[in-house]
Amino acid sequence: MTVSESVIRWLKGFDASRLKSINTDMLAADVKSYALIKEPVQNVQSFLSGRKVITDHFTLMARLASKTNGTRIENSGFGEALADWIGVQNAAGNYPAVENAKVQEISVTTPFYLGQSEENDSLYQMTVAIKYMKEN
Template identity: 25%
Template sequence: MIIDALRNYIRNCPHLDTFNNAIKVNVNYLEGNPDTYSIEEVPINPIVRKYVNGDSIRQYAFIFTSREPYGIDVLQNIDNSGFYEKFADWIEEQNNKDIFPLLDNGLEPLSIEVTSTGYAFAVTEDTAQFQIQLRLKYLKKKGIN
């Protein structure tokens, strides 16, 4: 599954915090605790281009989100923003080096890119949900499910 491949890929980001020596990245569920992460699918038309032979270029849009400590501490809020800058840089570096998620079923990754900056999405008194939007483009050959 694409989302599992993305989850495993993002777990390799050196900027993520570790919990008990394992980086926990959920799928479609963000815990209420600070320093938690999730990947969430975004509805999008998956087909970018169809070829006469039945192959197609496709896209998979998703959000990487986290819950972070938040409040009047300016340094903490700067650190939160800085994390998303580093994360975006890491994604760009991986893309430039052709290091992509390992997709199943003969799907061939072509690119992974950040499509928005990181931003605070939902704020409470002491935490905030931050997120950044991304897109994976890949080749799907005819006859591959």
């Protein structure tokens, strides 16, 4: 299982009914679609022992209905609640299960925001960072 798959499975713990289908690396054109897209940035600290501490960044994208102000407020509430949930899980040490690695931290590095708006729906996004250690 990839790191991305691990994060997707973990995110479903927030709201499995709403986040039941999160695509990898590509957002569908359908309203109420979600995707987790790996950013082209990876921070790696290498140690003489062969141990590596890696930080990967992922953008969670959501295409949501946004025609009315009330709907946009609901979307913002969803994003705030998800960011709060991620913070609570991190503080409690409830991390995604990454194969052959020990997760040290997961956090929101860019809060949920409206990135692009169309006539009836909008593209929202947030960035999540996951830091984990791998032994060689």
